[in-house]
Amino acid sequence: xxxxxxxxxxxxxxxxxxxxxxxxxxxxxxxxxxxxxxxxxxxxxxxxxxxxxxxxxxxxxxxxxxxxxxxxxxxxxxxxxxxxxxxxxxxxxxxxxxxxxxxxxxxxxxxxxxxxxxxxxxxxxxxxxxxxxxxxxxxxxxxxxxxxxxxxxxxxxxxxxxxxxxxxxxxxxxxxxxxxxxxxxxxxxxxxxxxxxxxxxxxxxxxxxxxxxxxxxxxxxxxxxxxxxxxxxxxxxxxxxxxxxxxxxxxxxxxxxxxxxxxxxxxxxxxxxxxxxxxxxxxxxxxxxxxxxxxxxxxxxxxxxxxxxxxxxxxxxxxxxxxxxxxxxxxxxxxxxxxxxxxxxxxxxxxxxxxxxxxxxxxxxxxxxxxxxxxxxxxxxxxxxxxxxxxxxxxxxxxxxxxxxxxxxxxxxxxxxxxxxxxxxxxxxxxxxxxxxxxxxxxxxxxxxxxxxxxxxxxxxxxxxxxxxxxxxxxxxxxxxxxxxxxxxxxxxxxxxxxxxxxxxxxxxxx
Amino acid sequence: xxxxxxxxxxxxxxxxxxxxxxxxxxxxxxxxxxxxxxxxxxxxxxxxxxxxxxxxxxxxxxxxxxxxxxxxxxxxxxxxxxxxxxxxxxxxxxxxxxxxxxxxxxxxxxxxxxxxxxxxxxxxxxxxxxxxx
Numbered sequence: 256x257x258x259x260x261x262x263x264x265x266x267x268x269x270x271x272x273x274x275x276x277x278x279x280x281x282x283x284x285x286x287x288x289x290x291x292x293x294x295x296x297x298x299x300x301x302x303x304x305x306x307x308x309x310x311x312x313x314x315x316x317x318x319x320x321x322x323x324x325x326x327x328x329x330x331x332x333x334x335x336x337x338x339x340x341x342x343x344x345x346x347x348x349x350x351x352x353x354x355x356x357x358x359x360x361x362x363x364x365x366x367x368x369x370x371x372x373x374x375x376x377x378x379x380x381x382x383x384x385x386x387x388x389x390x391x392x393x394x395x396x397x398x399x400x401x402x403x404x405x406x407x408x409x410x411x412x413x414x415x416x417x418x419x420x421x422x423x424x425x426x427x428x429x430x431x432x433x434x435x436x437x438x439x440x441x442x443x444x445x446x447x448x449x450x451x452x453x454x455x456x457x458x459x460x461x462x463x464x465x466x467x468x469x470x471x472x473x474x475x476x477x478x479x480x481x482x483x484x485x486x487x488x489x490x491x492x493x494x495x496x497x498x499x500x501x502x503x504x505x506x507x508x509x510x511x512x513x514x515x516x517x518x519x520x521x522x523x524x525x526x527x528x529x530x531x532x533x534x535x536x537x538x539x540x541x542x543x544x545x546x547x548x549x550x551x552x553x554x555x556x557x558x559x560x561x562x563x564x565x566x567x568x569x570x571x572x573x574x575x576x577x578x579x580x581x582x583x584x585x586x587x588x589x590x591x592x593x594x595x596x597x598x599x600x601x602x603x604x605x606x607x608x609x610x611x612x613x614x615x616x617x618x619x620x621x622x623x624x625x626x627x628x629x630x631x632x633x634x635x636x637x638x639x640x641x642x643x644x645x646x647x648x649x650x651x652x653x654x655x656x657x658x659x660x661x662x663x664x665x666x667x668x669x670x671x672x673x674x675x676x677x678x679x680x681x682x683x684x685x686x687x688x689x690x691x692x693x694x695x696x697x698x699x700x701x702x703x704x705x706x707x708x709x710x711x712x713x714x715x716x717x718x719x720x721x722x723x724x725x726x727x728x729x730x731x732x733x734x735x736x737x738x739x740x741x742x743x744x745x746x747x748x749x750x751x752x753x754x755x756x757x758x759x760x761x762x763x764x765x766x
Numbered sequence: 767x768x769x770x771x772x773x774x775x776x777x778x779x780x781x782x783x784x785x786x787x788x789x790x791x792x793x794x795x796x797x798x799x800x801x802x803x804x805x806x807x808x809x810x811x812x813x814x815x816x817x818x819x820x821x822x823x824x825x826x827x828x829x830x831x832x833x834x835x836x837x838x839x840x841x842x843x844x845x846x847x848x849x850x851x852x853x854x855x856x857x858x859x860x861x862x863x864x865x866x867x868x869x870x871x872x873x874x875x876x877x878x879x880x881x882x883x884x885x886x887x888x889x890x891x892x893x894x895x896x897x898x899x
Contacts, residue, residue: 442824521806600829605868
């Protein structure tokens with residue numbers, strides 16, 4: 256009898272739903288029934304509502320089962336699994352799952368298909384072609400290719416990546432650095448984590464290409480400490496890439512070198528801000544730096560530094576492999592490539608969605624998301640993390656791209672979409688935005704450090720009905736001060752969720 | 767930071783006595799080392815309980831009942847954030863996002879993250895850890 260290849264994700268969310276136990280149960284049941292299997296711990300496809308999603312390789316493609324719990328496994332085997340099975344959890348071919356099939360996976364094309372730590376899998380699915388090509392190009396040609404692709408930073412600020420790289424390329428220095436910002440702290444986001452756990456070599460390749468593009472021989476990935484599984488995957492992936500000559504001296508047999516180190520944060524949201532991250536990487540308190548000078552001129556250790564988000568660096572692998580035009584042809588207006596969003600919070604079908612730019616919030620939340628998990632009506636949607644706006648139903652038909660969202664006083668940020676049902680108290684959400692800022696402020700500038708504490712107090716007074724009109728005015732002034740007077744986005748954008756909550760959900764604020 | 771992480775991984779906290787030793791070895795002032803330790807939520811200068819329970823307080827989890835879970839956890843363990851139970855078993859800590867936001871609310875204990883933690887599931891996880899001893 257032929258042996259079955261069975262895939263069970265080792266992803267954080269899949270495991271938080273019991274994937275490790277499912278994997279163990281499958282191995283035990285197969286042994287008990289003398290069925291020969293090869294178990295692959297894959298990455299997740301990001302269809303978290305189906306996790307743990309178990310897949311079996313067949314002549315006609317992968318067959319999916321989910322969501323599987325360990326206690327379902329004996330029953331699955333009784334029904335014929337891993338062969339033909341009509342078990343209630345049998346979904347059919349993976350390619351037939353509309354939620355996934357209707358997406359346009361570019362950056363996440365390998366997620367769920369491959370063994371994240373297999374370089375053979377990576378190569379056989381087009382990996383390393385970008386790096387190979389980059390090794391034949393001049394630094395300027397690589398930068399030009401990235402510029403031409405229209406790639407904009409995926410961390411939140413959406414700055415054109417190619418222009419940033421040009422600045423670093425043009426800055427003369429003995430030593431330059433590539434830093435990957437993997438401090439994905441926004442609530443409602445997990446795209447970076449998913450990519451690093453499902454396809455770490457894509458990030459590694461992108462960083463090596465960035466090194467070639469600007470003349471940097473050293474790179475760092477700054478990963479948040481809240482992601483212990485991700486840390487383990489990256490450690491292994493870097494080790495394997497070094498052994499295979501993808502990293503280190505003489506990358507892919509060339510005369511170029513690129514060394515890569517993983518550094519772990521220590522639970523500070525502010526370290527996702529690039530200058531604070533640099534101070535943290537240097538072993539200091541993660542305090543914001545004044546800009547200018549830009550990190551591209553004076554970054555890590557005072558040297559020119561490319562600082563990019565995980566998804567931006569990963570996208571570079573694809574851009575160099577398939578060409579700038581291929582990437583640019585996705586998208587609309589000035590938002591090129593694919594749009595990566597994460598459906599989170601009170602949502603029936605949560606997970607990662609990668610589609611061309613242009614879809615509306617409603618398409619995503621009602622179409623992909625299927626409404627709330629609680630079954631109650633959606634009331635508010637927060638887009639772009641804890642510093643993003645809360646949007647009422649009137650704004651759900653806006654297209655999700657950088658410019659269209661800015662026009663309604665919102666931002667895409669890192670693409671987190673957090674859904675709340677009609678039980679939400681928006682005054683409490685506004686209060687939390689200020690509280691979060693108070694907890695996570697680095698303390699360097701007064702509007703953020705003091706303003707956030709005062710913000711909580713003023714909102715408490717408004718909720719209590721204490722001099723409501725006057726205190727709403729005070730809060731508005733305070734928001735102005737934070738918005739205009741803060742050094743970075745932490746203090747500068749905290750007013751966004753606060754003001755949007757007041758503007759759109761006035762009734763929750765007493766009176 | 768790698769030094770601080772490894773000390774904490776080894777003995778569970780960063781003793782005050784270690785600060786002058788590190789300062790000396792790294793040619794930094796004690797104030798600088800103390801400043802780094804006190805800046806980051808992860809570093810502690812006191813031992814924690816046997817299990818540190820991190821409960822996510824961020825928005826995606828709030829949308830799925832994290833506020834109720836927090837109130838329940840405080841009552842169930844009889845402690846607040848940053849405190850350790852009298853028997854030294856559990857320390858309760860807030861965390862702002864575990865990256866598990868499609869299956870909220872989330873908690874993390876050591877390297878394990880738990881998804882869709884209802885009040886019943888929280889009690890079962892705690893009971894499971896208590897039964898292990």
